[in-house]
Each structure stands twice: as C-alpha cells, then as structure tokens.
Amino acid sequence: MLHEAECNYHVPIPAQDIDKNGKVALSSVATCLLKCVLELKAAERCGYFLAVTKLKSIGKGYEFSGSCYFRVDFNCRTFLPVDGEIMVGVVSAIDIFGAYLKCGPMNYVYLPAHKMPGFHLVDGKNPHFLADNLSRIENGDMIRCKVFAVRWIEKIRHIEREFIILASLEGDGLGPISLPGSDEMHF
Structure with missing residues (x-):
C-alpha cells in the first residue's frame, strides 16, 4: 500500500516571496508545495500523500489570474489501496x-x-x-x-x-x- 510516486504540481507563490529578478527562494517553494499537498490530500493515480521526499525541479514562473505559479516536479511517498492487499x-x-x-x-x-x-x-x-x-x-x-x-x-x-x-x-x-x-x- 505504500508507494513512491513522481508527481508535478503548479504551485502558487505569494508575490512578496519573488525578488525583482523573478527568482524565488527554495524554502518558499517547498513551504507552498507542502501546503498544496496538504490541501490536495489524495489523488486517484497516486493515493494519499504522506510525505514529499525530494524536490526534483522547479520550472519557470508564470502569471495567471493575478497569481504567480511555478511548476514543481517532486517525489513523494503515498498510501494507495489496491485490490487483494x-x-x-x-x-x-x-x-x-x-x-x-x-x-x-x-x-x-x-x-x-x-x-x-x-x-x-x-x-x-x-x-x-x-x-x-x-x-x-x-x-x-x-x-x-x-x-x-x-x-x-x-x-x-x-x-x-x-x-x-x-x-x-x-x-x-x-x-x-x-x-x-x-x-x-x-x-
């Protein structure tokens, strides 16, 4: 039931966390990612999110509806129920x-x-x-x-x-x- 999954998510970053050059601190991305995963709770193909184990990459930021988003690729440990287990x-x-x-x-x-x-x-x-x-x-x-x-x-x-x-x-x-x-x- 425990699995290691590769996921990606478009993480909203508050404007005050982005510097003048469009760079954002890794700690800010990690904090926002953890908040998003906590709110998301589970996904059909992955199961319940238990822990983020590795940040693989952070994409370029883009603006959408007044917010700035960064695509984050990460590994996480999940709890996925499967028939027969x-x-x-x-x-x-x-x-x-x-x-x-x-x-x-x-x-x-x-x-x-x-x-x-x-x-x-x-x-x-x-x-x-x-x-x-x-x-x-x-x-x-x-x-x-x-x-x-x-x-x-x-x-x-x-x-x-x-x-x-x-x-x-x-x-x-x-x-x-x-x-x-x-x-x-x-x-």
Whole structure:
C-alpha cells in the first residue's frame, strides 16, 4: 500500500516571496508545495500523500489570474489501496449490515456482514459481531482484512477526494487481532 510516486504540481507563490529578478527562494517553494499537498490530500493515480521526499525541479514562473505559479516536479511517498492487499484497520462503528473501519489516512472502509464468514450480529446497547469460536468484532478492535474493492470519490456530499474501500474477512489469517497486554484471559 505504500508507494513512491513522481508527481508535478503548479504551485502558487505569494508575490512578496519573488525578488525583482523573478527568482524565488527554495524554502518558499517547498513551504507552498507542502501546503498544496496538504490541501490536495489524495489523488486517484497516486493515493494519499504522506510525505514529499525530494524536490526534483522547479520550472519557470508564470502569471495567471493575478497569481504567480511555478511548476514543481517532486517525489513523494503515498498510501494507495489496491485490490487483494491485506490491511489492518480499527473498527469505528457497527450496524446491522457490517462494520466501518479506519485504516491510516482512509476513513471510509466498510466490512459488510456477508463478507465476515462465521460471524453473526449480537444486537443491543453495544452491538458487535460474534464468531462461532467466540472471537468478537466491536468498536475499537483492530481487524486484519483484505481489500475487496476500491473506488475513488472526487466529491459526493461531504466526502471529497477519498478512496472508498470494501473489505473482506474471507481468507486465512484474517479477522480480529489480539494485542499483547489486552484484557483477554490466558490459560
């Protein structure tokens, strides 16, 4: 899921950061690039931007609509969800249809009930899924799951520039993860 990507972006630079000769300080370009990457958050072909690792080149500046832009080529580390990969997420909500997980920068990971073989819903004040072997899936639990499907959302309602993930527990070694020092009894 972690990738190294080559990207380019037309970075707006404030006029006060450009000297009389049209030169701009590298620190100013880097600061503006980081602000742009933070606002952009993710791109369909690259994934979620985690870090800028290298500034490769800075092009000549040009003026457009009263602002000055510089084309910046850079390398960055990204988090790109891909079908079939295994990930670990934290359960953030449970309803009768499945569980909602968060994984790294991804806020929209859905694990439907029909993709949890052997688990059934125990409804009540604190709903959770219970398996035949008594393992549980409840809020705050860490789950190892497989990416079943990925969809890029540019903008729908309140969701903007996000990947929507459909997850599955079908396969070996998938399901709730018990952590050392947890509340479980040891025999």
